[in-house]
Amino acid sequence: MLENIEVSRVKRFAANTAGRDFAVGDIHGHFTRLQTALDAAGFDPAIDRLFSVGDLVDRGPECRAVIDWLAKPWFHPVRGNHDDYVVRFDTCDVDNWVYNGGSWFAGLAWDEQREFAVQFRDIPIAIEVETAGGLIGILHADCPFPSWDQLRTELEAPESNKRLKLVQNSCMWSRSRIQDADSSGVAGIRALVVGHTPLRQPAVLGNVYHIDTAGWMGGHFTLLDLASLKCTPPINPSLSYDWE
Numbered sequence: 072m073l074e075n076i077e078v079s080r081v082k083r084f085a086a087n088t089a090g091r092d093f094a095v096g097d098i099h100g101h102f103t104r105l106q107t108a109l110d111a112a113g114f115d116p117a118i119d120r121l122f123s124v125g126d127l128v129d130r131g132p133e134c135r136a137v138i139d140w141l142a143k144p145w146f147h148p149v150r151g152n153h154d155d156y157v158v159r160f161d162t163c164d165v166d167n168w169v170y171n172g173g174s175w176f177a178g179l180a181w182d183e184q185r186e187f188a189v190q191f192r193d194i195p196i197a198i199e200v201e202t203a204g205g206l207i208g209i210l211h212a213d214c215p216f217p218s219w220d221q222l223r224t225e226l227e228a229p230e231s232n233k234r235l236k237l238v239q240n241s242c243m244w245s246r247s248r249i250q251d252a253d254s255s256g257v258a259g260i261r262a263l264v265v266g267h268t269p270l271r272q273p274a275v276l277g278n279v280y281h282i283d284t285a286g287w288m289g290g291h292f293t294l295l296d297l298a299s300l301k302c303t304p305p306i307n308p309s310l311s312y313d314w315e
């Protein structure tokens with residue numbers, strides 16, 4: 072039922088001429104820790120914006136607070152694979168979801184579950200943000216094409232529902248770029264920002280910024296400034312990004 076409603080899969084934002092734009096990695100129900108990181112960076116909700124690579128819920132203790140965060144006019148997430156479980160709550164593999172941190176949702180009443188799904192349905196697969204230095208793309212996991220224009224076309228005008236599902240699933244689930252240390256990058260944008268794979272510190276492969284530093288798992292939240300492409304805390308070039 073929910074799947075049949077048309078929503079915008081690519082959302083575009085004009086440049087922020089008043090304040091700063093940041094991106095943050097996977098949140099997974101740790102909004103208090105996220106707020107601490109924002110406070111440390113002097114985030115000003117009156118003028119600054121926070122873009123999220125998604126995976127807002129599951130695993131952490133504050134999943135229900137996501138509704139308050141989605142209502143904040145400066146908070147703009149893309150859809151992660153865990154957020155997609157919420158959208159598909161009535162058709163997805165619930166056992167697998169619970170195994171991966173979804174028990175908070177299984178404990179909700181059905182009409183509450185449906186309300187979460189309605190809110191999550193509006194979260195786009197991809198975000199584009201204009202900056203002085205050029206357009207920046209945001210996805211949860213990866214861009215499965217060599218160019219951003221191709222991804223935009225596949226998402227906005229898919230040749231079939233089957234094809235769309237494959238493309239969306241790659242955007243939300245793929246780890247191939249980081250696993251292969253593929254530095255070929257994505258053409259047609261200044262930078263692509265992704266999460267999904269927890270790292271000890273951010274990894275920059277070509278123009279693709281992997282910024283999930285596991286703030287939800289005992290690591291820390293990295294804030295990437297979209298104008299300067301500088302991370303807070305900064306990348307230490309002498310450390311590997313792998314956990315091992």
Ligand SMILES: [Mn+2]
Nearest residue numbers: 126151152267
């Ligand atoms: Mn993920």
